[in-house]
Amino acid sequence: xxxxxxxxxxxxxxxxxxxxxxxxxxxxxxxxxxxxxxxxxxxxxxxxxxxxxxxxxxxxxxxxxxxxxxxxxxxxxxxxxxxxxxxxxxxxxxxxxxxxxxxxxxxxxxxxxxxxxxxxxxxxxxxxxxxxxxxxxxxxxxxxxxxxxxxxxxxxxxxxxxxxxxxxxxxxxxxxxxxxxxxxxxxxxxxxxxxxxxxxxxxxxxxxxxxxxxxxxxxxxxxxxxxxxxxxxxxxxxxxxxxxxxxxxxxxxxxxxxxxxxxxxxxxxxxxxxxxxxxxxxxxxxxxxx
Amino acid sequence: xxxxxxxxxxxxxxxxxxxxxxxxxxxxxxxxxxxxxxxxxxxxxxxxxxxxxxxxxxxxxxxxxxxxxxxxxxxxxxxxxxxxxxxxxxxxxxxxxxxxxxxxxxxxxxxxxxxxxxxxxxxxxxxxxxxxxxxxxxxxxxxxxxxxxxxxxxxxxxxxxxxxxxxxxxxxxxxxxxxxxxxxxxxxxxxxxxxxxxxxxxxxxxxxxxxxxxxxxxxxxxxxxxxx
Numbered sequence: 001x002x003x004x005x006x007x008x009x010x011x012x013x014x015x016x017x018x019x020x021x022x023x024x025x026x027x028x029x030x031x032x033x034x035x036x037x038x039x040x041x042x043x044x045x046x047x048x049x050x051x052x053x054x055x056x057x058x059x060x061x062x063x064x065x066x067x068x069x070x071x072x073x074x075x076x077x078x079x080x081x082x083x084x085x086x087x088x089x090x091x092x093x094x095x096x097x098x099x100x101x102x103x104x105x106x107x108x109x110x111x112x113x114x115x116x117x118x119x120x121x122x123x124x125x126x127x128x129x130x131x132x133x134x135x136x137x138x139x140x141x142x143x144x145x146x147x148x149x150x151x152x153x154x155x156x157x158x159x160x161x162x163x164x165x166x167x168x169x170x171x172x173x174x175x176x177x178x179x180x181x182x183x184x185x186x187x188x189x190x191x192x193x194x195x196x197x198x199x200x201x202x203x204x205x206x207x208x209x210x211x212x213x214x215x216x217x218x219x220x221x222x223x224x225x226x227x228x229x230x231x232x233x234x235x236x237x238x239x240x241x242x243x244x245x246x247x248x249x250x251x252x253x254x255x256x257x258x259x260x261x262x263x264x265x266x267x268x269x270x271x272x273x274x275x276x277x278x279x280x281x282x283x284x285x286x287x288x289x290x
Numbered sequence: 291x292x293x294x295x296x297x298x299x300x301x302x303x304x305x306x307x308x309x310x311x312x313x314x315x316x317x318x319x320x321x322x323x324x325x326x327x328x329x330x331x332x333x334x335x336x337x338x339x340x341x342x343x344x345x346x347x348x349x350x351x352x353x354x355x356x357x358x359x360x361x362x363x364x365x366x367x368x369x370x371x372x373x374x375x376x377x378x379x380x381x382x383x384x385x386x387x388x389x390x391x392x393x394x395x396x397x398x399x400x401x402x403x404x405x406x407x408x409x410x411x412x413x414x415x416x417x418x419x420x421x422x423x424x425x426x427x428x429x430x431x432x433x434x435x436x437x438x439x440x441x442x443x444x445x446x447x448x449x450x451x452x453x454x455x456x457x458x459x460x461x462x463x464x465x466x467x468x469x470x471x472x473x474x475x476x477x478x479x480x481x482x483x484x485x486x487x488x489x490x491x492x493x494x495x496x497x498x499x500x501x502x503x504x505x506x507x508x509x510x511x512x513x514x515x516x517x518x
Binding site for chain 1: 339341362364365366367368369371373379380381383392393395396397440444
């Protein structure tokens with residue numbers, strides 16, 4: 001069975017090469033887009049988990065007033081978390097963020113920085129209401145909320161994902177068609193042999209197996225090459241990517257690419273390649289050898 | 291035993307290949323099927339392996355109506371029958387040994403058994419020294435011996451030979467026929483041999499049925515080949 005498959009491959013190396021290359025291209029892009037998708041997902045959740053709304057107080061706001069406001073906001077039931085950041089804490093955060101820049105550190109004292117409330121809403125749709133309440137308070141100097149930023153980021157990420165899906169979807173279709181065509185040609189060129197095998201009493205699967213194996217081989221090899229190149233490119237590019245898009249002040253907390261995630265993503269792609277090859281040849285068998 | 295009962299075969303375009311054929315072949319019999327080209331000899335053999343479907347009637351092999359066998363069980367039927375063709379029908383990219391072994395591989399026999407059985411059969415048909423050669427490297431007589439080896443290696447109940455000597459010289463033809471006759475005597479398999487070769491039929495003095503334009507026109511126990 002394996003021998004028949006091997007003979008088939010050796011007989012027409014260019015067909016085999018074409019199949020493997022198309023599959024490799026497909027899985028190269030699958031690798032790129034899937035890594036990008038995992039990455040953007042983590043960026044999104046990072047932004048989503050950040051305080052949605054910050055209210056900065058005027059310098060003269062008293063502790064009691066601030067507490068009263070905090071209670072009022074809490075009582076709306078629309079928040080999931082409220083944190084008071086005092087001037088001193090704000091300074092600490094500032095110092096931490098700019099610890100490499102002594103000039104900036106010198107300029108700022110706790111007095112300059114406002115105290116603030118960092119509020120996470122249960123849902124983004126409550127943000128305008130909460131902002132309304134806070135803006136109405138004379139003690140509140142400024143209200144900042146990131147709803148629009150997240151919304152835009154989400155749209156952008158979704159657009160990238162949709163485009164990725166379309167590109168991958170078309171390439172998967174093309175790959176399937178190429179395998180179907182190549183295995184179909186193979187079946188056509190071996191009609192006589194198939195007839196002989198049938199006459200000798202070969203069961204349908206005895207005849208089909210070598211074709212399925214051939215498709216599986218193309219898929220496996222294409223998936224392996226494509227995913228390997230895709231992952232390598234990712235590893236070489238990601239340092240630039242990280243440093244340009246996410247400059248240190250962004251301080252992206254999680255790296256989603258643990259070795260386990262990477263290994264799973266890689267194996268999933270090789271497996272997908274294998275399955276694509278099998279499905280392609282099964283389609284060819286269904287079409288040409290019923 | 292094989293039994294043809296009122297078997298007819300009409301092709302879609304209207305040609306009648308066989309019409310109302312009824313006869314029996316007892317176990318261990320060697321039978322010649324003769325007749326001019328287009329008489330329906332090949333069709334008769336093809337019906338036995340269900341390479342062609344009949345239009346009406348029934349065909350029994352060991353009490354089983356093979357015309358009613360489900361498609362999925364055809365491999366099993368075909369494993370009971372060894373086929374030999376005028377054009378050998380060997381696989382060009384496999385050695386003689388592999389061509390013969392194929393018949394056992396499709397029966398899922400263990401590798402060890404395949405090895406010894408194939409060696410024995412190649413010995414029997416007299417080509418064991420050529421077993422590693424490919425079909426293109428062999429003469430017609432050697433190819434037909436390989437085809438016979440493939441047909442008998444699975445110990446079939448029936449051997450169908452469709453003009454096996456048509457492409458061979460007289461000497462090789464005789465050797466092939468003698469080989470088939472010997473296999474028939476030794477294994478007890480039914481041999482059905484369709485041929486044009488009058489000399490062979492006349493010398494062997496076996497049962498002969500004669501077809502003409504799809505009809506069974508003669509059935510003789512020790513028949514002769516005469517032109518009508």
